[in-house]
Amino acid sequence: MSSEQSQKITNPEILSTSVKDSKKNGDKKQDKKSKLQVSLKTPKGTKDWADSDMVIREAIFSTLSSLFKRHGAVTIDTPVFELREILAGKYGEDSKLIYNLEDQGGELSSLRYDLTVPFARYVAMNNIQNIKRYHIAKVYRRDQPAMTKGRMREFYQCDIDFAGSYESMVPDAEILSILVEGLTSLGIKDFKVKLNHRKILDGIFQISGVAKEDVRKISSAVDKLDKLPWDAVKKEITVEKGQSEETANKIGEYVKLNGTLQEVYDLLSKDEAIINNEMAKQGLDDIKTLMNYVESFDINKYISFDLSLARGLDYYTGLIYEAITEASAPPENAQELKKKAKSSDDASEYVGVGSIAAGGRYDNLVNMFAQASGKKAAQIPCVGVSFGVERLFSLIKQRTHLTEKIKPIATQVIVMAFGGGKDWTGFLPERMKVAKQLWNAGIEAEYVYKSKVNPRKQFEAAEKCGASLAVILGKEEYAEGKLRIKRLGPEFADDDGELVDSENIVDAVKVKLTEVHKDGIDDVARLLKDL
């Protein structure tokens, strides 16, 4: 259902191709009609979801929301668009990716870029002192899409955030545990959680001689190390962002460090420059505290302390982390693929899935809103993590055998009528009556929308909707107040089922259905975990 599959034939310049296409499906009126034409597609970077994809995605949602509830979180829902000023100055260089609504009179608004800033706005607006909230909703970024890798312009995020003043690193550790629990409960095992601390990073920049006002832009250069080699990043730091060769080299020495929390901690705590830098020292103390809790949650083995992790967003103030898998990184030959690629639209070939979940601590964002709105400034420290559903989906979808196991239609019973002869009405109103009884009892039931329909057509319909049971109105049997219940499926081909009194049909169906396995979201969620 992705927009790639649809035909695009509005733009005059590609009308020629469209005419070819349409000649294929034999439409001769093409050229006459062309000026009226609309392109039958979804906007770039968006897609329709349907069929088993939809079931898998709902299973991801239900898995994550029950995880979030398990940790005591409540859910909220904020509008898809916010006042533009709310989003302003929160996303650094990526602010250019924000979708604006047209000025049609009234307030200037923009589509939300993430769920974090709306959450901070919500907390500040309602003077909330502490809350654990989760939010599963769509966000919008005018980025270069790579659909097959789950890099979209409209995509879902599943966020959980803890707001409130708590003992250092305690909520942070639980959020990290939630990150690990979330991915493993989705059957993703080959992942690594890259972790760093903004205060350590900023300390390193200070030590290396970066001026305070340059820190964030150098930080976002370093952030590109997951996509670019050090030489390219160094060039950006020196040539584009005007830092000295020496500064760049110093940064280079630090950011190549990574290992377990313990390893990197030991290394840094022996580094005079670090422990003499107030900010870096604070960060390092946090890490020491964290190690203790991470052990309680037994998630040490997933974490890699990586000084090259910077995260683009401006608002992080402490711990930052992102989960990556094999698929996250761009392929070896990404650069040359990029050159070869005909259209920039199809970036799928030369980008990775990217991080599948990410987050960090942001202690000043709520405060920022409180102050800017003239409220009494109140610092509400926050920490959270965001799961990227489309990216997770594209990983899960690779387990091809999954899709076959899924039944998108819930129908359990099909109501049929068998009869014949010239007085045969087809029992349509009668089938409707029976279906209505089943619906009222909460049973999923269908019937063929046709007065007279032969048995074959009705069995075909049963197969299409995957019904496991048939309730049959036989011409004579029904006249005698009897209905026939029959199990469906090849293994029951020779089973004629059983006759029951019409008034007992609902109970009889309920009993039979207990024999049948029902595929619900929960079953699919279980499938995900085990694959």
Place this chain on the structure above:
Amino acid sequence: MSSEQSQKITNPEILSTSVKDSKKNGDKKQDKKSKLQVSLKTPKGTKDWADSDMVIREAIFSTLSSLFKRHGAVTIDTPVFELREILAGKYGEDSKLIYNLEDQGGELSSLRYDLTVPFARYVAMNNIQNIKRYHIAKVYRRDQPAMTKGRMREFYQCDIDFAGSYESMVPDAEILSILVEGLTSLGIKDFKVKLNHRKILDGIFQISGVAKEDVRKISSAVDKLDKLPWDAVKKEITVEKGQSEETANKIGEYVKLNGTLQEVYDLLSKDEAIINNEMAKQGLDDIKTLMNYVESFDINKYISFDLSLARGLDYYTGLIYEAITEASAPPENAQELKKKAKSSDDASEYVGVGSIAAGGRYDNLVNMFAQASGKKAAQIPCVGVSFGVERLFSLIKQRTHLTEKIKPIATQVIVMAFGGGKDWTGFLPERMKVAKQLWNAGIEAEYVYKSKVNPRKQFEAAEKCGASLAVILGKEEYAEGKLRIKRLGPEFADDDGELVDSENIVDAVKVKLTEVHKDGIDDVARLLKDL
């Protein structure tokens, strides 16, 4: 959480008030800061959802989606914005209410106005011959909001539509049954389904002497009869829309007719003008067929055949209907209230909730897209109904006692530690270990994010999150490998609980929880039905 509650202090003209406000909460820097200020609110006509409201809304969703599944529907998800040309010319006079995205380079897009047009686009784009689909999602209309009545600019619709060529009125009757089942399953009983047929209505306009090209605009004038008296509508027909006095009077005679399907059918089928008008006659035959099926579904008593119902949207071609309750109509003194009202923002006082669910048949919409895109034209007839969640919510919310019954936090277990003395550590890492065991077993558990915390604080936390069970790490008991399980709540005040071996804690908790009633969405859904 509605935006009304938030303080709005950007606009200079009301800065004075904002200064007053802030003086109240003692912020003296107000005047200096005012130019930096952002207004801490959601855009007009939107709101945040939280707490028990959120639980109630999710219960509405789960009630309706299980209803839709019961009728064999699958769900799809389309983007929040569509190419602008897709929405163009579908909504008659209301097209002015569409939200456009700013032109930031690339395609021109707009936020979806409903879920019907995107559905038709989806069906045409994928050459789908038949589908029963439901879709629960937000839509956007730049309308005059009346928040307390559930009239929003961003609001949820729950739609089910049947696409495909079927025997006349069969899917239509089932959709009507779904409409009735949906409202009753939400505990709404005092509703009426107004029903009419576009072909009968258009026939009436023909008979009354309205020119073909004027039919739709006269239709949308008649559509206002639920809000305006006939004289006002007549004025619009004659003065504004240039029809003759005689034409208007003729229309007036017909549109005042309403009653049961049978009553109005009998009346019309005796009307020479009607039965001699081809279109009206077709509509009348449909009604005759419908009456038979509506009886099978036993929903006759809810339906009122009302010739004044016109529905604004352009794309309807057959049956049209909308469900209304007492609360739907504007209050008697609406007009004077309107005059009195200080700001047009607060329309709540002088408008009704409006229709709580509505829909109809649209047989040409898919075809329109297919043709316009140069595909081989394929007529895919459609019929559907849309439930207005916010309006339903505002009715349900009036059952005040509902909210108290709801527990937004799912937490079942709180992990505590009791101890003392100067060597007392508070067992924080130990509490974390136990919580982690419970989470891994799928049990909702919390603990206080503090190393040393006294029993009172921990019991307060337990009450706040509504935990029904406490797992207690006693200083001595834990040393001996024992944990204490205790039921919470006043009736268990004197119950010290029982000691269990640490390694058996998960099973022990599971057993204890079976004794406890768990409030889930399903329970709330059941609440809705019974109230």
